[in-house]
Amino acid sequence: MNRSGIVRGGILGLGGVGHLGVMIAKAMGHHVTMISSSDKKREEAMEHLHADAYLVSSDEAAMAEAVDSLDYILDTVPALHPLDIYISLLKAQGRMFNLFYQTALVQGRRMEGSLMGSMKDMEELLNLWTEKGLVSLIEVVNAEYVNEAFERMERNDVRYRLCLI
Incomplete structure (x- = not known):
């Protein structure tokens, strides 16, 4: 301080x-x-x-x-x-x-x-x-998207969490 x-x-x-x-x-x-x-x-x-x-x-x-x-x-x-x-x-x-x-x-x-x-x-x-009304910044995608989701994670192209539904 x-x-x-x-x-x-x-x-x-x-x-x-x-x-x-x-x-x-x-x-x-x-x-x-x-x-x-x-x-x-x-x-x-x-x-x-x-x-x-x-x-x-x-x-x-x-x-x-x-x-x-x-x-x-x-x-x-x-x-x-x-x-x-x-x-x-x-x-x-x-x-x-x-x-x-x-x-x-x-x-x-x-x-x-x-x-x-x-x-x-x-x-x-x-x-x-x-x-404070905080919310986590996530992107929600369908489970069929899982392979592309992993590719995006490897490219560091996810902000900030990717949630599969």
């Missing part, structure tokens, strides 16, 4: 889980920076999900400028990836929450993860979800 009391969070990965992270963090009043490996999801993050900032992790100058700027990072990337470049974005005592198991050297910063929260945590989240 900075001097103005604003919590600054980073959401790493803009997919089925990452888009929910942006929505929830914004609903909680946090300043949200979407972090991605390329610029191709910038418009989605900024225009559709209303992230406050967008950071491309392959842009060395932008990453250097963002060092020590975040109170937390929610890592929603399900694939193995380097964490050291993101850890430097955390302020002292900053936290990195990995939703998928991964280990890394933390350099004086705490990394935390959990496969699930408590019942109280879930109740608080559902109450926030209802209070």
Whole structure:
């Protein structure tokens, strides 16, 4: 939290889980920076999900400028990836929450993860979800579409969840 009391969070990965992270963090009043490996999801993050900032992790100058700027990072990337470049974005005592198991050297910063929260945590989240009128962004398709759906998932062409009926 900075001097103005604003919590600054980073959401790493803009997919089925990452888009929910942006929505929830914004609903909680946090300043949200979407972090991605390329610029191709910038418009989605900024225009559709209303992230406050967008950071491309392959842009060395932008990453250097963002060092020590975040109170937390929610890592929603399900694939193995380097964490050291993101850890430097955390302020002292900053936290990195990995939703998928991964280990890394933390350099004086705490990394935390959990496969699930408590019942109280879930109740608080559902109450926030209802209070703020949040809805998950999904695409509903017929079961006959399953083969094309898998092809689209492999092409990373699904925003954000694909539901078969």
